[in-house]
Amino acid sequence: MPVLKQSLKWSPDGCRVETILAGEHEELPVRAIEIAAQLGILGFDTENEQEIVTEQPEQPAPEKTDKKAKK
Template sequence: MFKLITELKWSPDGCRVETIPKGEHEDLPERAVEIAIQLSILDQSTGGPNTGQQPEQPEQPEQPEQPEQPEQPEQPEQPEQPEQPEQPEQPEQPEQPSKKVKK
């Protein structure tokens, strides 16, 4: 026997919401009992099947799934390279002598 202190609104399937009215109930779904215990709206003094027992382990709120990281093929370590490759220095080209025009 379960006794709800207040009505319980819960979703058995995650899509629709059901309301269980306050008062005594012969049988309640296990998940509804867990929710009522967590919300402290279940009167524990009525001698229900779990009287004097701790609930197994309350469900933890679902953590959002982390997107899977695509596996990257292993690559051998390469020494760090500068952002821009260095160009070999080219010797300065001597200026070609300009032809001097005599006046």
């Protein structure tokens, strides 16, 4: 079960802003879960303990550019 450590303001459609209150939620939209994980405010309540999600999604490595002009 997803747990928000803080309230999350997000926009499901890019126009309106909704607030999802902190606490346990039976369901959350997939995009809201992704945003909460990126912000470091997402945990998951298991039966006996709470697993806190702290890993950030992998970012692609920046491309190296050759600043020397090739002739």
